[in-house]
Amino acid sequence: MDSSAAARPHPLEIIDVIEEAADAVSLVFAHPAEGRLDYSPGQFLTLRVPGMPEDGTRWAPRCYSLSSTPGLDEHLKVTVKRTTGGYASNWLCDNAEPGMILDSLPPSGRFTVRGAADRLVLLAAGSGITPVMSILRATLASSATPVTLVYANRDRDAVIFHAAIAALADEHGDRLSVTHWLESDRGLPDSAGLASLLPTPTGTTSAYVCGPAAFMDCAAAAAAAIGIDEGRIHRESFSSLTGDPFATHAPEPGADEASAPPDGAATVTVDLHGDTTVLTWPREHVLLDALLDRGLDAPYVCREGNCGGCAFTLRSGEVHMIVNDTLDDHELGNGIRLACQSLPRTDEVAVEFH
Numbered sequence: 001m002d003s004s005a006a007a008r009p010h011p012l013e014i015i016d017v018i019e020e021a022a023d024a025v026s027l028v029f030a031h032p033a034e035g036r037l038d039y040s041p042g043q044f045l046t047l048r049v050p051g052m053p054e055d056g057t058r059w060a061p062r063c064y065s066l067s068s069t070p071g072l073d074e075h076l077k078v079t080v081k082r083t084t085g086g087y088a089s090n091w092l093c094d095n096a097e098p099g100m101i102l103d104s105l106p107p108s109g110r111f112t113v114r115g116a117a118d119r120l121v122l123l124a125a126g127s128g129i130t131p132v133m134s135i136l137r138a139t140l141a142s143s144a145t146p147v148t149l150v151y152a153n154r155d156r157d158a159v160i161f162h163a164a165i166a167a168l169a170d171e172h173g174d175r176l177s178v179t180h181w182l183e184s185d186r187g188l189p190d191s192a193g194l195a196s197l198l199p200t201p202t203g204t205t206s207a208y209v210c211g212p213a214a215f216m217d218c219a220a221a222a223a224a225a226i227g228i229d230e231g232r233i234h235r236e237s238f239s240s241l242t243g244d245p246f247a248t249h250a251p252e253p254g255a256d257e258a259s260a261p262p263d264g265a266a267t268v269t270v271d272l273h274g275d276t277t278v279l280t281w282p283r284e285h286v287l288l289d290a291l292l293d294r295g296l297d298a299p300y301v302c303r304e305g306n307c308g309g310c311a312f313t314l315r316s317g318e319v320h321m322i323v324n325d326t327l328d329d330h331e332l333g334n335g336i337r338l339a340c341q342s343l344p345r346t347d348e349v350a351v352e353f354h
């Protein structure tokens, strides 16, 4: 199934709800009736969580990483941990039940394993284990790559997937090393302590880091301290969306190629879903808006430069990104850019969405 059309929601039926830990549940979804959703380990769904009747909000859009692994799991699974004072996480933990249908945008995100890595270092805290678990299981099942997992939690009761991680460590003891960092025993994680648990890296060792911002800072510092190349340290930030990616974006009336281009507009050649379109790109509009204004079904989720859901490859020309909180130097070097943040820098630009 075409999973790149991020603006197109799929109704997903919950077929199971699993208590994973003190404050976390997994929601298991059947694939949509119209076809299975393709995804890569580490990607996320964007769910439309029913809104609070008291404030009249119709829904809260929230991203949840897939903890299931493509090729290994029949169904889609996300794992939600309660956020203190948060709306959607608590609503899902309290109300989700089999038979409930939630709309979801197609899987998205760039926190995935790309390219060869001769060793993986996985550093997770709390709900940050969710995409990491998918990456871990996929790696163990499909390669001989050695993996080091360090997983931080408040205490033993807060550990998500405890039994599943123990089973993996038993099965792959020759190449999987697991350390649980429990605050109740060791205090808060710090970079020196985390670094002491990590292996000596080789040239292509890659680190994947997910958890609260403070944890990610010291985990990334630990990975850098043992010598992992900065371009191979990947982070996934968990934050709530402020915009609504489910809102439909009406094309601008009369915005077609027959209209006169605005003064000084750039021209962009876009490869999207296998079709090539040439259109004018007003200089003050980000690429995503220029595409949606023309009625093109470009992918996006957060529209804030955070999630990577609108990433494209720059084939020629130059763009300026206003915000980039997700792409690393390696990706930038390979021409990856964010459509929700890109303004044209040259008169002619060519881009390709995957």
Ligand SMILES: Cc1cc2nc3c(=O)[nH]c(=O)nc-3n(C[C@H](O)[C@H](O)[C@H](O)COP(=O)(O)OP(=O)(O)OC[C@H]3O[C@@H](n4cnc5c(N)ncnc54)[C@H](O)[C@@H]3O)c2cc1C
Pocket (backbone or CB within 6 Å): 044, 060, 062, 063, 064, 065, 066, 078, 079, 080, 081, 082, 083, 084, 085, 086, 087, 088, 089, 090, 109, 127, 130, 131, 236, 237, 238, 239, 240, 241, 307
């Ligand atoms: C790519 C991605 C993947 C993610 N994957 C996961 C996952 O696998 N599992 C998971 O559990 N989460 C995940 N998240 C986080 C998830 O999307 C939500 O952000 C999280 O569940 C909290 O949402 P919430 O509605 O419960 O909290 P919110 O209602 O958004 O509140 C968040 C915090 O802000 C505070 N707050 C809310 N409103 C106000 C206000 N007006 N003033 C001051 N403070 C306020 C709340 O008290 C709370 O502490 C992911 C996020 C992203 C971007």
